[in-house]
Amino acid sequence: MRTITREQLEDIALGATVLGTGGGGDPYVGKLMAAAAIEAYGPVALISPEELVDDALVIPVGMMGAPTVMVEKLPEGREAMAVVAALEAYLGDTALAVMATEAGGINSTIAFVVAAARGLPLVDADLVGRAFPELQMCTPSLYGTAATPLALADDKANSSVVTAISNLWAEKLARSLTVQMGCWAMVALYPMRGWQVKAQCISGTISTLEKIGKTILGSRDGRGDPVEAVRIVTGGFLMWQGKIVDVSRRTMAGFVRGEVAITGVDEWSGRTLTIGFQNEFLIARSGDDVLVSTPDLITILDAETGEPITTETLRYGFRVVVLAIPGDPRWRSEAGLQVVGPAYFGYDIPFIPVEERLLAAHA
Amino acid sequence: MRTITREQLEDIALGATVLGTGGGGDPYVGKLMAAAAIEAYGPVALISPEELVDDALVIPVGMMGAPTVMVEKLPEGREAMAVVAALEAYLGDTALAVMATEAGGINSTIAFVVAAARGLPLVDADLVGRAFPELQMCTPSLYGTAATPLALADDKANSSVVTAISNLWAEKLARSLTVQMGCWAMVALYPMRGWQVKAQCISGTISTLEKIGKTILGSRDGRGDPVEAVRIVTGGFLMWQGKIVDVSRRTMAGFVRGEVAITGVDEWSGRTLTIGFQNEFLIARSGDDVLVSTPDLITILDAETGEPITTETLRYGFRVVVLAIPGDPRWRSEAGLQVVGPAYFGYDIPFIPVEERLLAAHA
Numbered sequence: 001m002r003t004i005t006r007e008q009l010e011d012i013a014l015g016a017t018v019l020g021t022g023g024g025g026d027p028y029v030g031k032l033m034a035a036a037a038i039e040a041y042g043p044v045a046l047i048s049p050e051e052l053v054d055d056a057l058v059i060p061v062g063m064m065g066a067p068t069v070m071v072e073k074l075p076e077g078r079e080a081m082a083v084v085a086a087l088e089a090y091l092g093d094t095a096l097a098v099m100a101t102e103a104g105g106i107n108s109t110i111a112f113v114v115a116a117a118r119g120l121p122l123v124d125a126d127l128v129g130r131a132f133p134e135l136q137m138c139t140p141s142l143y144g145t146a147a148t149p150l151a152l153a154d155d156k157a158n159s160s161v162v163t164a165i166s167n168l169w170a171e172k173l174a175r176s177l178t179v180q181m182g183c184w185a186m187v188a189l190y191p192m193r194g195w196q197v198k199a200q201c202i203s204g205t206i207s208t209l210e211k212i213g214k215t216i217l218g219s220r221d222g223r224g225d226p227v228e229a230v231r232i233v234t235g236g237f238l239m240w241q242g243k244i245v246d247v248s249r250r251t252m253a254g255f256v257r258g259e260v261a262i263t264g265v266d267e268w269s270g271r272t273l274t275i276g277f278q279n280e281f282l283i284a285r286s287g288d289d290v291l292v293s294t295p296d297l298i299t300i301l302d303a304e305t306g307e308p309i310t311t312e313t314l315r316y317g318f319r320v321v322v323l324a325i326p327g328d329p330r331w332r333s334e335a336g337l338q339v340v341g342p343a344y345f346g347y348d349i350p351f352i353p354v355e356e357r358l359l360a361a362h363a
Numbered sequence: 364m365r366t367i368t369r370e371q372l373e374d375i376a377l378g379a380t381v382l383g384t385g386g387g388g389d390p391y392v393g394k395l396m397a398a399a400a401i402e403a404y405g406p407v408a409l410i411s412p413e414e415l416v417d418d419a420l421v422i423p424v425g426m427m428g429a430p431t432v433m434v435e436k437l438p439e440g441r442e443a444m445a446v447v448a449a450l451e452a453y454l455g456d457t458a459l460a461v462m463a464t465e466a467g468g469i470n471s472t473i474a475f476v477v478a479a480a481r482g483l484p485l486v487d488a489d490l491v492g493r494a495f496p497e498l499q500m501c502t503p504s505l506y507g508t509a510a511t512p513l514a515l516a517d518d519k520a521n522s523s524v525v526t527a528i529s530n531l532w533a534e535k536l537a538r539s540l541t542v543q544m545g546c547w548a549m550v551a552l553y554p555m556r557g558w559q560v561k562a563q564c565i566s567g568t569i570s571t572l573e574k575i576g577k578t579i580l581g582s583r584d585g586r587g588d589p590v591e592a593v594r595i596v597t598g599g600f601l602m603w604q605g606k607i608v609d610v611s612r613r614t615m616a617g618f619v620r621g622e623v624a625i626t627g628v629d630e631w632s633g634r635t636l637t638i639g640f641q642n643e644f645l646i647a648r649s650g651d652d653v654l655v656s657t658p659d660l661i662t663i664l665d666a667e668t669g670e671p672i673t674t675e676t677l678r679y680g681f682r683v684v685v686l687a688i689p690g691d692p693r694w695r696s697e698a699g700l701q702v703v704g705p706a707y708f709g710y711d712i713p714f715i716p717v718e719e720r721l722l723a724a725h726a
Contacts, residue, residue: 090453090524158532160540161453161524169521176539177523 001051001121003043004206006035009109014216015209016108017308018230019325021297023280024105024131025063025184026310033077034112044112045121047097049203052123052194057093059084059191060127062101062110064135064152064174065184066256066279077113079153079186084114086151087188090161099123099197101138101189103205104131104280105310110186122206127190129202129328130297133255133279135174136167137340139330140190140200150174150189154181179254202328216306226306227321230299237358239284239291240273240322241265241303247314255279260300260314262322273322275300277311282345284322292324293347295331295340296354299323324354364414364484366406367569369398372472377579378572379471380671381593382688384660386619386643387468387494388426388547389673396440397475407475408484410460412566415486415557420456422447422554423490425464425473427498427515427537428547429619429642440476442516442549447477449514450551453524462486462560464501464552466568467494467643468673473549485569490553492565492691493660496618496642498537499530500703502693503553503563513537513552517544542617565691579669589669590684593662600721602647602654603636603685604628604666610677618642623663623677625685636685638663640674645708647685655687656710658694658703659717662686687717 004012013031020027038044052058061084088094098118100111103126115122127138135147147170153159160177164170170189178185192200212233219229231238242264249258255278262273264286273291275284281298284291292298300309303319330336332353338344341351367375376394383390401407415421424447451457461481463474466489478485490501498510510533516522523540527533533552541548555563575596582592594601605627612621618641625636627649636654638647644661647654655661663672666682693699695716701707704714 086526156532157528158536159526160536162521163449163523164521165519169519172543173521173523173540176543177536180535180539 001045001047004046004112004122005043006038008210009034009038009112011210011213011217012206013109014213015211016104017310018212018234018299019209019297020104020131020308020310021280021299022277022309022311023133024102024107026312027105027109030106030109034109034116037077037113037116041116041119044115046124046206047121049123049125049194049198049201052097052197054193054195056096056194057091057191058097058099058123058194058197059087059095059188060099060101060111061114061186061188062107063184064187065178065254066251077117079155080110080113081117082157082159083151083153083186083188086153086159086161087149087191090149090151091191095120097121097123099201100126100205101187102126102128102131103202103209104128107131108205108209123197124206125197125201125203126205127201129205129331131280132340135171135187135189138190139202140192140196141167141339142330142335143200145190145192145196145200147189149191150187152177152181152185152187154185175254183251183254220305227301227303230301230306231323234323234325236299236323236325237354238321239324240268242268242273242320244314244316244318244320245272247316249311249314256311258311262320275322278345279311281311283342283347290349291357292354293342293349293351294345295327295336295351297325297327299325326354364408364410367409367475367485368406369401371573372397372401372475374573374576374580375569376472377576378574379467380673381575381597381662382572382660383467383494383671383673384643384662385640385672385674386496387465387470389675390468390472393469393472397472397479400440400476400479404479404482407478409487409569410484412486412488412557412561412564415460415560417556417558419459419557420454420554421460421462421486421557421560422450422458422551423462423464423474424477424549424551425470426547427550428541428617429614440480442518443473443476444480445520445522446514446516446549446551449516449522449524450512450554453512453514454554458483460484460486462564463489463568464550465489465491465494466565466572467491470494471568471572486560487569488560488564488566489568490564492568492694494643495703498534498550498552501553502565503555503559504530504702505693505698506563508553508555508559508563510552512554513550515540515544515548515550517548538617546614546617583668590664590666593664593669594686597686597688599662599686599688600717601684602687603631605631605636605683607677607679607681607683608635610679612674612677619674621674625683638685641708642674644674646705646710653712654720655717656705656712656714657708658690658699658714660688660690662688689717
């Protein structure tokens with residue numbers, strides 16, 4: 001157990017943008033919400049999954065919907081409290097700890113709001129190990145754990161509890177409610193016991209995010225190369241460098257979908273990289289060559305500051321670097337690829353780990 | 364208190380088609396479900412609202428969605444049981460009685476299934492006094508009673524509990540879930556106490572339906588004029604007689620919408636009547652003349668048998684009679700018209716009671 005204060009939140013939120021791979025919502029908003037809660041209620045106790053007793057009820061809490069809309073219609077801490085309370089009421093049980101839903105964007109910090117306000121510990125883990133757009137795309141799914149009962153709450157005070165026969169059905173029902181609720185909603189889902197968190201979730205998430213963020217900040221202002229720092233700390237690969245020349249983006253059916261085109265400089269000069277996204281960056285291609293695809297992570301960084309760029313802040317003219325980070329082995333497994341592989345998102349290509357693609361390209 | 368057996372169900376289901384004004388789902392399916400439940404568990408005790416103690420929990424149960432789809436994908440009694448149980452679990456309380464949601468179509472008989480299987484009394488009342496397409500269109504709404512918490516369940520065993528800030532929001536959220544669940548879902552809503560049922564619901568519904576059905580059946584086979592019998596027993600008016608020549612119908616956003624055109628015979632010869640519907644018949648027009656509009660009831664009967672024709676059974680060539688029945692005074696009030704008047708459904712006309720329209724036409 002250790003304590004998280006406002007200072008560490010800065011690092012965590014910055015790290016969350018790297019693993020958010022363009023999605024997961026604006027981490028700035030999440031950081032402000034968490035910081036305000038810590039200011040009001042005091043710091044948050046961060047515990048490792050191993051510190052949980054096996055039957056402790058853990059409730060992951062975050063948001064679902066289109067990040068573009070969250071920027072215009074800001075969430076408040078109130079809804080995060082309401083959605084956890086709604087799920088507890090339905091379960092007839094009280095959470096002994098809360099958890100982030102994703103290692104990316106706003107969903108890495110929302111849970112701090114509830115932890116601070118309720119004086120609950122936050123588990124140093126998450127359900128994805130990165131950000132992914134749909135709610136069945138969580139590692140507990142691979143172990144047969146149900147996403148439901150789940151609770152949704154909106155900014156107006158509407159709420160709903162969904163019980164579904166599968167996690168795909170849970171996604172379908174929760175997504176349609178999210179669209180009706182104004183394109184984003186707060187969500188508490190995958191209620192789990194301590195033993196499930198230990199066995200089925202991605203461990204050490206908050207610590208990892210903090211380390212990434214701290215490394216970037218520590219290498220700015222002439223103290224190093226922030227982009228190189230991100231590459232090293234994440235174990236990633238430099239895939240592309242260039243300038244954003246085109247962005248197409250539309251918010252539909254509770255997601256933001258689109259493509260960004262980046263012309264190349266240096267060794268990529270004369271070519272164009274196209275990255276497709278559904279909330280998160282999913283596939284990077286240049287002509288017929290696939291450079292990297294889901295479930296491996298694609299992150300776009302500002303070439304100078306190393307600041308990650310989310311899908312909603314992509315703009316013409318940004319000079320950027322594209323990094324690829326190997327995905328969690330669970331997502332790269334056959335079962336994992338069925339849930340989050342290229343085919344699920346409609347890309348008719350096999351998944352090839354980014355390391356293998358790079359080795360083949362340099363052979 | 365009196366007892367309802369299978370024989371009386373025949374009358375009730377037939378009467379429900381008349382007040383269903385074309386919608387409310389296929390009463391034949393509802394009758395079969397209720398008959399099977401009574402066969403298995405015994406007859407149902409029908410009680411008047413006055414027999415309820417003031418704090419008795421009453422749960423209305425029925426279906427929502429597009430009647431056209433219900434015909435293809437039949438509901439089972441299991442879902443009606445599940446949805447009442449889901450709402451009871453959420454409320455932490457047990458129903459002392461159940462109630463029909465509408466005096467029309469399948470929603471007049473679904474509640475019999477739960478009443479029979481659970482041995483609960485059925486209250487002789489409903490939420491609408493006819494059938495209307497949206498869930499805020501219930502008389503308790505006019506008294507400020509919330510439609511939520513409400514529960515939805517589908518044929519696959521998905522379920523959801525919705526808590527909304529208004530009955531319009533409840534409709535919006537429940538409708539989107541209904542669409543996802545396959546265009547119809549079982550619904551338990553407007554949980555009420557005995558005192559609310561007495562003050563806010565339409566009384567005597569089941570008895571009225573039984574009387575209408577019995578009258579039609581008693582006047583068939585040469586024993587009378589079934590159409591005239593319906594007109595008299597409902598206090599309705601003969602508006603049109605002719606042949607169906609065109610039907611347009613589409614299932615969209617959880618409703619069936621469309622129009623039916625009926626050429627005239629006798630005094631209506633040479634003219635055409637057009638009736639617009641959203642699940643239920645809403646407005647009948649001939650050229651620029653409005654003959655009758657919501658909240659007054661429009662019923663289309665087979666000219667020979669007096670059998671009411673629902674929106675999903677409208678067919679070219681049927682020889683029909685159109686009756687208008689004055690709507691409940693609560694729906695004709697200013698507050699009622701805001702919820703179910705022509706303007707709500709997008710018709711830019713004032714509501715004029717059908718009696719006044721007829722007097723003006725004959726002046």
